[in-house]
Amino acid sequence: MKILVAVKRVTDPDARIRLNADATGIDMTGVEYKVNPFCENAVEGALQLRDAAGGEVVVVSIGPEEVDTYIRTGLAMGGDRGIRVPLEDENLDSDVVARVLAALVAKEEPELVMLGKQAIDGDNNQVAQLLAGYLGWPQACFASEIALSDDQQSAEVTREVDGGLEVLNVGLPAVISADLRLNEPRYASLPGIMKAKRKTIDVYEAADLGVDTTVKVRVLKLESPPERAAGIKVDSVDDLLGKLRNEAKAL
Amino acid sequence: MQFLDNFLDETHHMVRATCRRFAETEIAPHAYEWEEAEEFPRALYNTAAEAGVLGVGFPEEVGGSGGSYLHAVMAIEGLMRGGSTGVTVGLGTAGIALPAIIQSGSAELIDRFVRPALAGETVSALCITEPGAGSDVAGIQTRAIREGDSYRVNGSKMFITSGVRADILTTLVRTSDDPHLGLSFLVIESASPGVSVSRSLKKTGWRASDTAEIAFDDVVVPADQLVGPEGSAFVTLMKNFQMERLALAAYGMATAEIALEETKKYVAERKAFDRPIGSFQVTRHKIADMATQVVALKTLVYQVAKRMEEGFDATTEVSMAKNLAAETAIAVTYEAVQLHGGMGYMRETLVERLSRDARLLPIGGGTQEIMKEIISRRL
Numbered sequence: 001m002k003i004l005v006a007v008k009r010v011t012d013p014d015a016r017i018r019l020n021a022d023a024t025g026i027d028m029t030g031v032e033y034k035v036n037p038f039c040e041n042a043v044e045g046a047l048q049l050r051d052a053a054g055g056e057v058v059v060v061s062i063g064p065e066e067v068d069t070y071i072r073t074g075l076a077m078g079g080d081r082g083i084r085v086p087l088e089d090e091n092l093d094s095d096v097v098a099r100v101l102a103a104l105v106a107k108e109e110p111e112l113v114m115l116g117k118q119a120i121d122g123d124n125n126q127v128a129q130l131l132a133g134y135l136g137w138p139q140a141c142f143a144s145e146i147a148l149s150d151d152q153q154s155a156e157v158t159r160e161v162d163g164g165l166e167v168l169n170v171g172l173p174a175v176i177s178a179d180l181r182l183n184e185p186r187y188a189s190l191p192g193i194m195k196a197k198r199k200t201i202d203v204y205e206a207a208d209l210g211v212d213t214t215v216k217v218r219v220l221k222l223e224s225p226p227e228r229a230a231g232i233k234v235d236s237v238d239d240l241l242g243k244l245r246n247e248a249k250a251l
Numbered sequence: 252m253q254f255l256d257n258f259l260d261e262t263h264h265m266v267r268a269t270c271r272r273f274a275e276t277e278i279a280p281h282a283y284e285w286e287e288a289e290e291f292p293r294a295l296y297n298t299a300a301e302a303g304v305l306g307v308g309f310p311e312e313v314g315g316s317g318g319s320y321l322h323a324v325m326a327i328e329g330l331m332r333g334g335s336t337g338v339t340v341g342l343g344t345a346g347i348a349l350p351a352i353i354q355s356g357s358a359e360l361i362d363r364f365v366r367p368a369l370a371g372e373t374v375s376a377l378c379i380t381e382p383g384a385g386s387d388v389a390g391i392q393t394r395a396i397r398e399g400d401s402y403r404v405n406g407s408k409m410f411i412t413s414g415v416r417a418d419i420l421t422t423l424v425r426t427s428d429d430p431h432l433g434l435s436f437l438v439i440e441s442a443s444p445g446v447s448v449s450r451s452l453k454k455t456g457w458r459a460s461d462t463a464e465i466a467f468d469d470v471v472v473p474a475d476q477l478v479g480p481e482g483s484a485f486v487t488l489m490k491n492f493q494m495e496r497l498a499l500a501a502y503g504m505a506t507a508e509i510a511l512e513e514t515k516k517y518v519a520e521r522k523a524f525d526r527p528i529g530s531f532q533v534t535r536h537k538i539a540d541m542a543t544q545v546v547a548l549k550t551l552v553y554q555v556a557k558r559m560e561e562g563f564d565a566t567t568e569v570s571m572a573k574n575l576a577a578e579t580a581i582a583v584t585y586e587a588v589q590l591h592g593g594m595g596y597m598r599e600t601l602v603e604r605l606s607r608d609a610r611l612l613p614i615g616g617g618t619q620e621i622m623k624e625i626i627s628r629r630l
Contacts, residue, residue, distance in 0.1 A: 016519060072261050073268070187273055189303030190316035193265045 001055035001152055004110040005046040005079070006101060007039040007070050009063065010121040023221050025090065035070045038116025040185040041178040043074045045146060046114045048183065053152055056080045058108060062087050062100055068201055075196035076188035082201035083108075085209070093217040094122075098130035103209035105135055110173065111152070117142050117177040128177035138170040144181040252508075254546065258553040263325045266307060266318065270329025273302050278333025283599055285459040289451075291338050293374070293416065299342050300371025304330065308346065308494075313353050314366040320494070321556040324501045331505035334601050336608035337459030339502070344413040346498060348375035348421045350491045351436050355479040364419050364438055376417035378408040378439075378465060379488070385409075386621045388488065389430035391423055393467060395437055397474065402426075402437060404470040407449065414463030415451045417441055422467075423484055431485040436478035445470035456607035492617060493566060496573040497556060499616040503576025503609065504545075504552045510580075510587035510605050511541045517591055534590060541583045548572075548579045567629045570622040577612035577619060584609045 011017070011026060012034050018027045046057045059074035059082045061067045071082035085100050105113060113135075118125035132139035140157035144165070147156045154171045160179055170176075188196075206213050234240045245251045277298055278291075285291040299305045308323035309315020318326075323346070330339045345368045352360050368375040384390035393406025404424060414420070420439045427433035439446060450464040479487065515538060518529030528534050555572045558565045584606035588595035591602055598604070613619035 016516070069261055069264055073265055076265055187302040187304070188265055188269045190262075190266055190269075190307050190318050190322065191303070191311060193262045193269075194317055196265075197262060 001050065001053045001112065002108065002110040003046040003050060003055065003057050003112045003114060004060055004101075004105060004108055005042050005057060005074065005114045006060045006116075006127070007043060007074055008036045008061065008116070008119050009033040009067050009070050010036045010119050013120055019222050019224060023223065024219050025222065033066070035073060036116050036119045036121075038118060038120070038178055038180065040116075041180060041182045042114040042116050043077055043079065044183045044185040045143070045176070045178050046112075047078045047186070049112070049146065049148060053148055058083060058110065060084070060101070060104060062092065062097060063089060071201055072196050073188055075199045076193040077186055078192065079199075081199055084201055084203050085206055086203060087206055087213060091213065091215060093215045094124045094126035095130055095216045096211075096213050097127050098134055099211050100206055100209065101127070101131050102134040103211045104204070105131075107204075107209065112155075112172060113175045115175070115177045117179050128175050132175040135173075135175070137174050139175045139177075140168045140170050141177040142179045143176050144179050146176060146182070252546070252549065255549055255553055258321065258557055259325075262318070263321055266322050267325040267329040269302070270304050270307070270326045271332045273299065273304050274330045274333030278330070278335055278338050282333055282335040282338065282459070282604075285338060286335060286604060287598075289453075289458050290461055291341060291459050295338070296342065296371035296374060298371070300369065305342065305345065305371055306369045309349070309353070309369055313361050314369040320497060320559045321553070323494070323498065324552065324556045327498060327501040328505050331502065331509060334509070334604065335459050336502060336506065336605070337457040340457055341413055341460035343498070344377065344417070345369060345375050347377040347491070347495055348419070350494065351421055351478050351484070351487050352438065354487060357478075359475070360438065360478065368419065373418040374413055374416055375419045375421065376411050376413040378411050378414070378420050378422040380409050380411070382407060382409045382464070386618055388423070388434070388485070391425050391434060393422070393424050395424035395426050395435065395472070397426070400474050402472045402474060402477070404437065404439065404445075404467045404472055407464060407466045409464050410452065411463045411465055412460055414465050415448055415461035420446075420465065421478070423488070426481050429482070432482045434484040434488075435481050436484045436487065437472050438476045438478060439467070439470060439472050443470050443472065455610055456604070457611055493559065493569055495616045496569045496622075497552075497559065499612060500552045500555070500569065500572040500576040503573075503580035503612045504548050506580040506605050506609050506612075507541075507545050507548060507576075507583040510584045510602050511538070511545050513602050514538065514541070514587040514590050517594075521592075528590070537586050537590060541586055544579045544583055548575055551575060567626055570617070570625045573617065574613070574619055574622045574626075577609070580609035580612050
């Protein structure tokens with residue numbers, strides 16, 4: 001089974017975020033990138049399926065040369081080869097990403113595409129759904145468990161929904177997005193890292209893939225959340241009730 | 252720090268990132284608790300081995316993960332992100348206990364002692380220092396007297412990192428009276444009759460690692476547990492000190508860098524006189540000084556590791572790096588504690604721990620003064 005798995009780099013969630021001068025994005029001075037944690041779950045999920053069913057895992061990312069590191073990490077974990085499509089972050093929205101991935105699917109013809117359920121920077125949670133839409137494939141998002149059928153024609157996917165679990169049976173090919181509970185991603189071992197050095201990462205230009213890269217969403221302005229005001233202490237329960245009733249209008 | 256990326260290739264970045272992820276997941280959440288308990292769970296050796304973290308810098312042929320000096324530096328840098336020098340050095344004692352055994356080339360000793368240690372199944376420790384001899388290794392008194400097919404060992408060893416629960420002890424013993432050529436290494440199993448931990452020592456820092464005084468009382472050690480030929484230990488020791496010094500330089504470098512980052516975060520949040528204290532010029536200039544020291548140190552450590560990797564004899568420079576790292580770690584953690592104010596004096600604060608941990612750096616693995624002797628003689 002051939003599995004295409006996408007990885008995205010995100011700004012370090014522990015970094016102090018500042019807006020750039022015109023407030024259309026984040027000032028990246030001194031801010032480092034990390035791999036999106038849900039993407040690591042997707043890679044681990046893909047590797048486990050491949051190890052069980054045989055086949056190939058192709059690790060894909062979109063971005064400048066620096067994202068090769070994150071593709072290479074997927075290869076060090078055990079991925080077979082990589083593909084990078086060079087586009088700059090500011091020229092991307094969820095829809096462009098989905099269209100690029102759809103074009104790669106047309107070229108690679110995998111039986112399964114795996115992604116993280118969302119990236120922890122933009123938190124858009126759209127690519128898997130859009131991609132399934134463009135491909136006309138079934139989708140199973142927020143997977144916490146995946147069981148492949150014996151004939152490898154379908155997968156039973158447990159997804160985490162509000163108030164419980166939902167089990168879907170999707171026919172392959174399909175798009176699955178991974179939740180944190182899906183697995184515990186393995187560590188890339190040094191021998192794996194050394195081997196990954198010799199694995200190929202192909203670079204495909206979006207234009208050569210025939211993808212229209214016009215963005216549909218433009219960020220006009222970002223604003224920092226307002227500073228939280230200091231709290232107050234109340235003298236009595238009556239005082240508290242009064243304030244909740246009259247000032248906060250919570251009662 | 253992208254400035255120094257010219258030293259690193261993707262494999263270095265990935266080793267550091269892997270070790271950092273391991274440390275942030277497996278160490279950081281428990282660092283304070285383990286520090287107070289003065290011990291970390293033994294199972295962490297297995298977890299670290301499974302993650303491939305334990306064997307970085309050891310050849311794959313002996314059960315390691317491969318990689319060279321700079322990879323080992325990356326591993327330390329990543330592991331220190333757990334915020335506990337104690338845990339990092341405790342996990343790392345294989346790095347000082349095993350090289351002599353590996354260099355002896357004995358397949359039997361490697362199979363018996365090296366592989367299980369790198370697999371996290373056993374804990375290993377290096378025993379050199381004695382109550383009466385530290386930097387002056389020629390003064391070693393622990394005796395091993397050959398009796399047929401075995402040695403009879405008597406003496407005691409002091410300040411042995413991981414010594415309380417180590418299974419195998421790579422022990423420096425005296426096999427003849429020659430100050431240097433009378434020194435040999437024996438692998439002693441701690442379960443052997445006559446081996447006892449006389450004391451588990453209480454320390455200023457590195458508290459999550461156990462440190463022991465170990466006594467050998469008529470311990471009978473099979474002669475095939477001699478490492479290399481009799482009398483070869485001094486030369487082996489001098490050679491392996493280079494890696495130990497590099498490792499200590501890397502601990503100092505990571506200590507200073509983490510203290511700097513913690514402080515940058517703290518001064519941006521902490522307010523006094525209605526402003527973040529990081530906006531005061533006095534604070535900004537202190538941070539500027541700390542950052543400058545960190546970059547200078549890191550540049551030296553990376554360069555030394557790189558040159559050692561290339562086979563260059565960096566004895567002088569690695570000693571310099573070890574000293575600079577010790578001084579920088581102490582200076583930077585001092586200011587870090589100062590800028591944290593009262594919080595900096597609390598045991599729950601990371602920079603407090605780092606400042607205590609840093610104090611060992613000019614003492615352990617060759618004192619500041621011994622390093623200066625080495626440097627000055629080679630100038």
